[in-house]
Amino acid sequence: MNDRVQEKLAILADAAKYDVSCSSSGSKRENKGGLGNASRSGICHSYTEDGRCVSLLKILLTNHCIYDCAFCVSRKTNDVKRAAFTVEEVVDLTMNFYRRNYIEGLFLSSGIFKNADYTMERLLRIVKKLRLEENYNGYIHLKTIPGASEELVKEAGRYADRMSINLEMPTEQGLKMVAPDKSHEDVKKPLAWVNNQILEYKQDRKLIKSTPGFVPAGQSTQMVVGATPENDLQIMHTAAHYYKTFSLKRIYYSGYIPISADNRLPAIDSQPPLLREHRLYQTDWLMRFYGFKVDEILNNHHPSLDAEIDPKFSWALRHLDLFPIDLNKVSYGMLIRVPGVGRQSAQKIIEARKFGKLYIHQLKKIGVAYNRAKYFIRCADTPFELGHLQSHQIRSLVLSESSSKFLKTSSSQLSLF
């Protein structure tokens, strides 16, 4: 019987791993005398050999599916082993993994069998059993099944910490190309239901403190990158729109990993676009934490992100007229726009400069990437230079001094002497 569970786990973990959402943060569910609680900042309990974190037991309830989406391993026409967990098996695995501190919680998704409501109802049954019968208060990330009824989605929200539903492709056209049965409308509807309900609960909580939580860690979504021909501009504009409209907590960008010989998709031996994915995440961070508007980074003149340099550096090179700035004077908002200065360094600079002007050696110690930052800043002992460097000069100077972690071999020539 054990071997059977192990085989199911192998199949259904493998099928779930292309959903890259991993976070376990944002909830503050407390332990009420049973097992588990949520950690505000989230905890990554392990990391696989691909360097991604393992914080949740990420599985599908089943990989049987009535849909035939070209990009998905579990598509109807794909010749893979199929399996399905029982409700009890999922609950047992979650409880026992959690008790051993293997995981931060459960991430439960499913292929769609019979119909959307039938599937959603099964997922709901597992979540309710964990919460109501097992007294489990750990993290639960529940997938919303597209097409499920509003009642089921809203009921699930009372037990889950986070809910998510994937856009899959960045544009409606892209999605139609690879998954003719699906549409972005099916995603927008449940996102809106849950978002409205979250806002309503927040209002109620202002009046009545004891109002129970509803999806306390908010919603997220995922876009597959590189499967369809959208450019970075389209991807990030979609992202910005969804962040704003549905107050999403996170959008995940998943570099497409070739799993299908379908001629609508990249060939099976092509490399996943890891560098591009990385640049998209950097842009996402600039939008959410660094006060950048999406138009500043990607617009019709610059529809694609620069592969060689990060998007903030690229932005700064296009706006040399704003630099150099005096680190001992400018605001926090401007400090974090300097390439090589992160949020923590910026906060330290703001505190430290109250005690006196800052010098280069202090900046380096504080954690500023000075080799990149030096072209954009002035501090107490910045050497005086005649004339200004042009943006292409700065770019090649910085690139010549650093080596990208994405390059497998160094491209610089050996020096003769």
Add this chain to the structure above:
Amino acid sequence: MKQYVFDGSWIGLLTAVFEWFERRDGTVQLIHERYYQPEVFDTALVIRSHQEKAIRVTKGLYKYLNSAQCRTLYCTFLSEIPRCYDVLMQVLIRIFSGQPDALNNYGDAQALFIAQTAKSVEREKHRMKAFIRFEKSGDGLFFATAEPDFNVLPLITEFFRKRYADQPWLIYDVKRKYGLHFDTQKVSEVIIDTTVILPDLNTIAGTRYDEDELKYKTLWQQYFSSTNITARKNMKLHLQHVPKRYWKHLTEKQYALQNL
């Protein structure tokens, strides 16, 4: 230069600060007794840890610092880095001598040392929250061993008490030879007496573990390998997140360890 020698306890460190203000000794150096070597021309004062004096210093500290800043100081102390005690005393003296915001002066080497050391300790604390792996024994106790870089057990007590409120557990720091035990009511500090020879849990396979322990270990190892995407393999990143020194206490890395 005058040297203060203390017993390495937090109370001892605070007492040293108290004594300095009693004596106004000018420039002194605080040394853990473990690292103290008498020198020919220097004089040393042995600090006797004194609860009341330490409490008075603590109360004074809370007048100038918020609780996050006090925690920073305590975390730096837990790092057990030999020079941390002296840096802490110098900064404490400055805080009480008219520089209450000395900790924020990140341009200053001592303040930056404290900020960065405290951050390392907090990182290690977070790692222990993540990397502790319980094994269930035959009598229902969930036990784990760990070798954290810094002495972070005091920082994770509350976390494990709240999270695993309905199961008895034991976390043992092999390096520092003490542990935390929770009996489903309260947490207490325990020392395992190694002079009494106990049968090794690992050598008599299965007999002392819960009968399902091996099953869940295997399932977890299966999950860990199935959730990996081989097309994205990135060992450099993997090692950055899970440095090898932690592997021997991680259930999912046992297989990799055997095949090194």
